[in-house]
Every structure is written in C-alpha cells, then in structure tokens.
Amino acid sequence: MKKCTGSLALTALSLFPVLAFASGAIEGDVKQQATNWHAIIMFVVFVAFTMGITYWAARRTRSASDFYTAGGGISGFQNGLAIAGDYMSAASFLGISAMVFDKGYDGLIYSIGFLVGWPVILFLVAERLRNLGKYTLPTSHLIACNRLRYAALLPPLP
C-alpha cells in the first residue's frame, strides 16, 4: 500500500512540468464550443457497456483456458467476428484515415499490410501454437522448437 501511494505521488509530481506547458495552449481570442453532451453520453454509455461485459465475463472465467480461449468454446464464426473487430479497430479507422489525410491514397497501403500478416500467421504459426497447448507466443517460446521460433518472426514483418 505504501509503495502504491509513493508511485501515485511520483505520477502526480511528474505531471507538473506538463501542466506548466499546458498553460500556454489557450491564449488569445479563443471561443469555447458548447459542451457536446451527445458525444459525452455516448462515450460514457459505451465505456459502461464494455465494463459491464468485462465484469460479466470475468465472473465466468475460472482457468487460464477460460481466460485466453473462452474454454475452447468459440466457434469459427465468432472468432472471425473478433478478428474482423481487430482489423476494423481504432488503428484502422483513426490511423489510416489520418495517413490518407496526410499522404493521400498512399496511406491505404498500411491497411493491406495489416491483413497480409494474418494468413501467414494461419499458415505457419496458428496450428503449431494450438498443438503446443499454449495461448500466447511468449509462453510457448521457451519450449517451442527453433523452427517455430523463426516462423513466428515472419508474420509481423509485413
């Protein structure tokens, strides 16, 4: 507990220089916009909903297998939805639209790079990882054969 308060104080202290910089940001003739209650309410509802799902799921989690793979009870379609959710994530929506804004259509090449990594994971890593009975690459790292270790390096490259 003592350690915790110590790190809290440190965090608070480390914020002071940032606050000093912040003071200069709002100067001159700045007009504040009306509070966007729609956005705030939607944000709060979304966060509360997500936390609710997390709480509900956490109560049902009993083992490592439950935690990483939902006890092996995920169908192919559900898993596909989850992967599609990964792909259409904040990185795709915010990152790529920002890249397109900044560099023109050249930015779209990044959305291809995301997708190309997945088949390679499927072809080289997925099944071996499953056969090892481990859930993440770092946990399998110690016992995996050398070949798998090199194969695991490939997908992140694109």
Next chain:
Amino acid sequence: MNEDVLKKVQSNPKFKELVHKKTSLGWQLSIVMLVIYYGFTLVLAFSPSTLGAPLAPGMTMTVGIPVGILIILSAFVLTGLYVRKANGEFDQLNREIVEEAQK
C-alpha cells in the same frame, strides 16, 4: 498420452505424410502471400508511377486501388484454400491416424 501410443503415432507413415503435407502447404501459401505483398511494395517503392497512373484519363482513382483490393482478396482466397485443405484432406488423415493409434 503414454509412450506406446506416441511411438505408434510417430512411426505411422500417415502421420509423417500429414506433417510433411501440412508444413509444405503452409510454406507454399506463405511464400505466395509474401511474394504478392512484397511485389506490390517493391513496385510501389521503385516505380511509383506504375500504380500511380489514373485508371482512365481524367479519373482520380489510380491503378493502385483495385490492385490493393485484389491483394486483400488474395489473402481471403489463400485462407480459403488452406481451410478447405485442412478441413478435408488433413482432418481425414488425422482421423485415420487416431483410429489406427487406438487399435
């Protein structure tokens, strides 16, 4: 799993065939995917005007956009090929190996 069953499975020629087929298919498809992707990237890097040319005179969209979409679709197609092989041929071999090991 006890040692006997393990030895029986490992010495089964079907098991060796399964491992060999799976590994080679995995590498073949990976190489196809990587060649497509890196080919695209290299063309983009060394000859930007090829993919930067407009689709038709006066059109804003460039050749690169449909090519990029085709690359995304090729990832789907390759995954589909793998899944078909895995669910058909490989699962069949797998079942046979399990049955023979249980004897």
